[in-house]
Amino acid sequence: MKIGVNCGHTLCGAGSGAEGLFRESEHTRLVGYALMEKLRGAGVDVVDCTIDKADTRQEYLTKVTALANREELDWFISIHFNASSSHKGQGVEIYTYKGKQYPEAEAICEKMERLGFINRGVKQGNGLYVIRKTKAKAMLIEVCFCDNQQDVDIYYHAGAAKAVSQIIFNCIYGQGGNDKSAGKAQEKTEKQAAFIELVGTIARKDWKERRIMLPSVVIAQAIKESAWGTSELARKANALFGIKENGWKGRVYIKEAIEQRPDGSYYRVDDTRWRSYDDWEQSVLDHNNYIATRSTDGGNSLRYGPVIGCGDPELVCWYLQRCGYATSITYAESLLNDYLVKYDLTTYDEI
Ligand SMILES: [Zn+2]
Structure with a gap:
């Protein structure tokens, strides 16, 4: 082409x-x-x-x-x-x-x-x-x-x-176009396929019941943030998403956080308190609770309002970035290109 x-x-x-x-x-x-x-x-x-x-x-x-x-x-x-x-x-x-x-x-x-x-x-x-x-x-x-x-x-x-x-x-070129060679799903390893299926099943069931967050994006976030379930938080705190304590009543896990400034440079915050879970299912459900309820202005508005119930994966990714979900300035692009398209995750959005 x-x-x-x-x-x-x-x-x-x-x-x-x-x-x-x-x-x-x-x-x-x-x-x-x-x-x-x-x-x-x-x-x-x-x-x-x-x-x-x-x-x-x-x-x-x-x-x-x-x-x-x-x-x-x-x-x-x-x-x-x-x-x-x-x-x-x-x-x-x-x-x-x-x-x-x-x-x-x-x-x-x-x-x-x-x-x-x-x-x-x-x-x-x-x-x-x-x-x-x-x-x-x-x-x-x-x-x-x-x-x-x-x-x-x-x-x-x-x-x-x-x-x-x-x-x-x-x-x-990608999903929205009609080029057959575009958006081709990459071959998955067995472990990757199993991870996608595990998270996807939980995310799809919750989407059906509560309509909070589109499953394909939940899966993409889980892969990206936990490196396919291999990160320290995923192994030691059963946390697939890096969600900080913010009002959490359960256990916490303490480790450093790496944040990105708007100019692209990085900085480290030691002893950050992260939410810790019993298992990955609890982590996925809490992630959706967090998206559905998080407010940073004392409850006047929902921080992730545009994300909730949105059925377009591309928009959900951009909304997440716009609403400040991650400090990484390439967060939305990476979710879309590195995971959603590559692993054909939108099949989990069809109910
Ligand atoms: Zn012109």
């Missing part, structure tokens, strides 16, 4: 984009480069069709198209942010040749809608040079309006370029 990605517009001068509440050309690059990285990581051949500088707008467009047409691409994807003269325009829209309703394009709009954006749909884009002149299947994505405060708030709140690039990636 070979995909061309164009981070829309030059950086400045001729061909540069909208100047909204943030600069369009900056965020087309944040989204586009994050997308390219994910695609490369999945083994896709990526052709970077981004042009940073041109003397005229036409030169910019011609150069982008030439880069795209030099290769046999399965997709050409151009990333943009919208703007309107009234600054009142809102939502996501995608342009394709003759307005072709590609399932991938429709899926991106739908997933964006679930983040809170208005879905303006897939539209006829013959008037756009890069849509008209590229040979490959092409889509130009207007992520949202960069000059509208509500859209910008939704964008940042959802996780900005990280969240948007993940959605595009999933719809083009």
Whole structure:
């Protein structure tokens, strides 16, 4: 599979984009480069069709198209942010040749809608040079309006370029798309299969009864946090999730915690008190209790409110990160890519 990605517009001068509440050309690059990285990581051949500088707008467009047409691409994807003269325009829209309703394009709009954006749909884009002149299947994505405060708030709140690039990636290549080679489950070892089945059975039963947390995400978290049940907490405290004491009435296990700062650096907290259980089942059920009841503002609101009962695994992962479940800045991405897709965990969500 070979995909061309164009981070829309030059950086400045001729061909540069909208100047909204943030600069369009900056965020087309944040989204586009994050997308390219994910695609490369999945083994896709990526052709970077981004042009940073041109003397005229036409030169910019011609150069982008030439880069795209030099290769046999399965997709050409151009990333943009919208703007309107009234600054009142809102939502996501995608342009394709003759307005072709590609399932991938429709899926991106739908997933964006679930983040809170208005879905303006897939539209006829013959008037756009890069849509008209590229040979490959092409889509130009207007992520949202960069000059509208509500859209910008939704964008940042959802996780900005990280969240948007993940959605595009999933719809083009991963679960949401229709590429048969995508999202292929990895062969599991016997021990891994047994671990997934054990946690999955408990998580599915509890989901059926209490609808707190989607089983696939519970399993992914358990694998990640306990290293398939081999971590010190899993062995000595029967804890598959690193949940700190916070109001827990039962036994505790004391060991250090490693936390990550927003800038990516790590620090250590000695003598952290962790919840300890009788068995792994109690650990899974308490994890769901914790998600259902945790409040950090004295009971006024539920910290993990958006997670509770949510049926979309991708959104659950992003919500967990957004609500501060883990300090790791790549937590959601890792849950999704390293476990959910790889081990086909969503089969446990079907009841
Ligand atoms: Zn643009």
